[in-house]
Amino acid sequence: MQILNLTLYPLSYLCHSFQMAGVYIHIPFCHKACTYCDFHFSTSLKNKNAFVEALLREMELRKNFVDEPVTTIYFGGGTPSVLQAEEISRITEKLTETFKVIPQEVTLEANPEDLTEDYLHSLRSTMVNRLSIGIQSFRNERLQWMNRNHTAKQSLQAVQCAKESGFDVSIDLIFALPAMTMQEWQQQLMQADALRVPHISAYSLTLESKTAYAFQVKKKQVQELNDHDAEMQFLAAHDFFTEKGYVHYEISNYSLPGKQAKHNSSYWNRTPYLGLGPSAHSFEKNMRCWNVANNNSYIQYISDGVLPLSCEELQLKDELNETMMTALRTAEGLNIETLENIMTPEMYRHFMKEIALQEKRGWIERKNAVIFIPIKHWYKADRIISEFFITT
Numbered sequence: 499m500q501i502l503n504l505t506l507y508p509l510s511y512l513c514h515s516f517q518m519a520g521v522y523i524h525i526p527f528c529h530k531a532c533t534y535c536d537f538h539f540s541t542s543l544k545n546k547n548a549f550v551e552a553l554l555r556e557m558e559l560r561k562n563f564v565d566e567p568v569t570t571i572y573f574g575g576g577t578p579s580v581l582q583a584e585e586i587s588r589i590t591e592k593l594t595e596t597f598k599v600i601p602q603e604v605t606l607e608a609n610p611e612d613l614t615e616d617y618l619h620s621l622r623s624t625m626v627n628r629l630s631i632g633i634q635s636f637r638n639e640r641l642q643w644m645n646r647n648h649t650a651k652q653s654l655q656a657v658q659c660a661k662e663s664g665f666d667v668s669i670d671l672i673f674a675l676p677a678m679t680m681q682e683w684q685q686q687l688m689q690a691d692a693l694r695v696p697h698i699s700a701y702s703l704t705l706e707s708k709t710a711y712a713f714q715v716k717k718k719q720v721q722e723l724n725d726h727d728a729e730m731q732f733l734a735a736h737d738f739f740t741e742k743g744y745v746h747y748e749i750s751n752y753s754l755p756g757k758q759a760k761h762n763s764s765y766w767n768r769t770p771y772l773g774l775g776p777s778a779h780s781f782e783k784n785m786r787c788w789n790v791a792n793n794n795s796y797i798q799y800i801s802d803g804v805l806p807l808s809c810e811e812l813q814l815k816d817e818l819n820e821t822m823m824t825a826l827r828t829a830e831g832l833n834i835e836t837l838e839n840i841m842t843p844e845m846y847r848h849f850m851k852e853i854a855l856q857e858k859r860g861w862i863e864r865k866n867a868v869i870f871i872p873i874k875h876w877y878k879a880d881r882i883i884s885e886f887f888i889t890t
């Protein structure tokens with residue numbers, strides 16, 4: 499991968515347009531640090547006002563970056579529900595003023611403790627129409643271990659209230675927790691199903707370095723769940739949710755028919771997106787850019803009229819590898835005809851050879867021009883996909 503530059507980019511470089519799918523806005527604040535989390539956030543909210551001002555300014559600085567209509571907006575984090583409804587409205591108003599916004603889906607990630615009746619009522623006056631609620635577990639002792647700021651009861655109330663307030667609701671769950679049994683996971687699945695939300699994300703806990711979880715594992719205070727049990731829990735979720743009418747459309751995501759997340763699907767379809775806020779990534783054709791992952795630096799640079807962006811140009815092999823990585827993690831799979839004209843003959847030979855090999859192993863199946871990983875092998879999808887990677 500060729501690194502073009504890891505310093506600040508002149509504005510002229512960024513003044514070009516592309517087919518837009520969505521805007522991602524990173525809200526870099528959390529009430530507490532979760533045990534397993536390595537995202538960019540600060541637990542001090544003292545710079546929140548300055549951050550919102552900087553975000554509005556960043557839109558102005560990047561106004562020429564987007565020509566096409568913005569159809570999805572995603573407030574991620576961090577914890578976007580630390581924002582007041584008025585702050586959210588200021589942000590979406592500025593977006594609408596700056597870009598051609600034709601909103602189909604405007605999602606706000608939210609923590610259950612923030613979704614009070616009053617907050618939800620005020621959110622109704624904003625452009626937000628979808629809430630992605632970080633439940634993670636319905637067990638209080640698990641939530642305490644995760645250092646979450648909410649209880650199981652608050653989760654149930656938040657989902658109920660969000661649904662009654664008319665929001666499209668998605669919930670997040672985590673499996674493969676230390677010492678998690680199948681019985682515990684089955685109970686979690688039943689509780690999730692009882693909420694009948696249109697969308698569920700179920701993530702396998704991963705061990706990230708420099709987290710409290712990694713420290714606990716190192717000190718032998720907890721043990722990672724073994725791969726076999728984690729895979730069994732993944733498959734149990736698949737069986738359970740599909741039986742209940744959900745479509746397992748991406749490794750970590752389930753939806754009721756027609757309720758797939760539009761914004762996230764654009765990542766998997768490799769549609770371009772603009773990322774605003776510290777640490778936010780943007781993607782366009784063969785260029786990936788990311789903002790500095792530091793709140794103070796972000797605010798300072800933006801107030802000086804400088805975009806704290808770093809960019810890298812993806813080479814053909816990087817783009818192809820990323821396309822395979824994202825498409826093969828979905829039920830839709832990968833249409834190999836789309837790659838035939840893009841690959842060099844040498845790449846194509848390597849690719850077709852790998853397909854034949856993986857087909858023989860049963861790790862890949864083919865329907866006409868579309869290849870996909872059978873769901874029973876999805877848990878090891880990353881390993882399977884890496885076999886296809888083009889290295890030269």
Ligand code: SF4
Pocket residue numbers: 527528529530531532535536537539575576577609632
């Ligand atoms: S709330 Fe989300 S972003 Fe914040 S620390 Fe927890 S997992 Fe990480």
